[in-house]
Amino acid sequence: MSAEEAPEYPLEGVVSWNMNTTCNYRCTYCTQRFLDDRTRWAKDLPAFIAAFARLPGDWEIKLSGGEPFLHPRFLDLVGALAAQGRRVSVVTNLSAKEDVLLRYAALTAARPGVLSASLHLEYADPDAFREKLLRVAAAHAGRTCVTCVATRANLPRLAALREAFAPLSFKVQPEKQDRDVIDYGQDEQDALLALGGHNGTGALAPTYEGRMCWAGARYLIVDDRGDAWRCYPARRARTERLGNLLDGTFRPRFAPEPCRYSYCNCTIPRERGMVLPSPLPHRSA
Template identity: 70%
Template sequence: MTRAPHYPLEGVASWNMNTTCNYRCSYCTQRFVDDRGQWARDLPRFIAGFLALPGDWEIKLSGGEPFRHPDLLGCVRALADGGRRVSVVTNLSAPLDELIEFAAITAARPGLISASLHLEYTTPEAMIEKLTALAPHHRGKTVVTCVATRASLPRLPAIAAEFAAAGLRFRVQPEKQDREVIDYADDERDVLIQLGGHNGTGAIAPSFEGRPCWAGARYLIVDHQGEAYRCYPARRQRAERLGNLLDGSLRLASEATPCRYQYCNCTVPQQRGMVMGGA
């Protein structure tokens, strides 16, 4: 069996804190969720749960659209005051002053702003303008991602060049339907690979099946009700549940264990060296 990577000093919890979103993208993986109006309500218990995680952690906020959570900034402040690094995955539609406030609150330990470009609702130019205005306030990393639908794929090389010219990292994410990457044609796959593959990993559907991965020990995902799973494929299959962050039942693994999944769409473990062979 492949050797496990070194113990990741900083763990990462991806928190899907709400299903609420102001967009309705045609390819949204949450569009079949029964209720798109749910959000994490008992914030003090969530904050206490995240601050109680053992060791050093980054909390990566996503949704839905986290800036649609009614107390997003209060929540970010409480996590940052507790010493957690806070990152966010956002469609960047929030007003600029709210984005600047997020950057100010997280300035002591800045995280990642992952801005998702949704071409059904906004333009590359509008996003570049907003990120350029935000740049002097945000000391952490910024990345722009875009789902490569069949309709958008032909435009993406030019869009990638636009972001590169603005000094911004641009990554593509293959479209999924029914939880699987869509059946791209060979020429479409070539374009995707030229654009870096899934989130810059170089592959369209990365697989680490059988390899030791720290997800479940130093990475986990938590939903708006506190339910915790090892990673996104685990949650999809309702496997490797870790318990609930809110009721004291959360149990993290103590070491890296073999990946059980054929397809890994979890960017964090791949990009943070939590699984051997990641980007």
């Protein structure tokens, strides 16, 4: 691949921080349900805040879990990151009390990120979820979007739900079991593609294998213990670990490198231009 095909340097990097494994739901499709310990949460917040401050250049911190609002000092953390000048985003199941969600919106108002609300139909009533989300979105200065996993049970409902949530962006995520997209039938695949495919990529299992990607340099996955990885597929494969943010072993990349993975389920590198849209055929689900 020629150097011209490498995307431009992304001015704002993004950390996806899985800050806790705890969650108040137990979704049947949860990719974390096989974790040995679903009670972990990042304990030494000052050390994390200092580590994020040491990252080179400008960064957005995207908080996720588990359910990040369950972290016992979640709002303190959000306030500290905002005071540091970081853009803060969150992925949440929206089960937190509304006054807490509104406080989050206020704390991030100066430099808001994305509020990504995951609609889990095994737990949440979509009408109540929508009403609550619209109230929070009205107070949130950044973008608000909705995601929903397209289980076989959910799939027939998703087109109507997408309409009901308009004008909010409503993205679907194919269900994964054992780390791979489930074996959808042709009609189900067609329905999923009509809904935009995985997070609006137009594919069920997008691939950028071989293309230059800034993940590892301007995109990081960090867990509740500070372990850092190039991206979610890297963490899943236990490759391209970048050390630990808290113990002095963290070594980020400084340039884009070829993608090694046949299935990319990371939305941010694609949406932020860290990897160029693939001319390669999408991997079939």
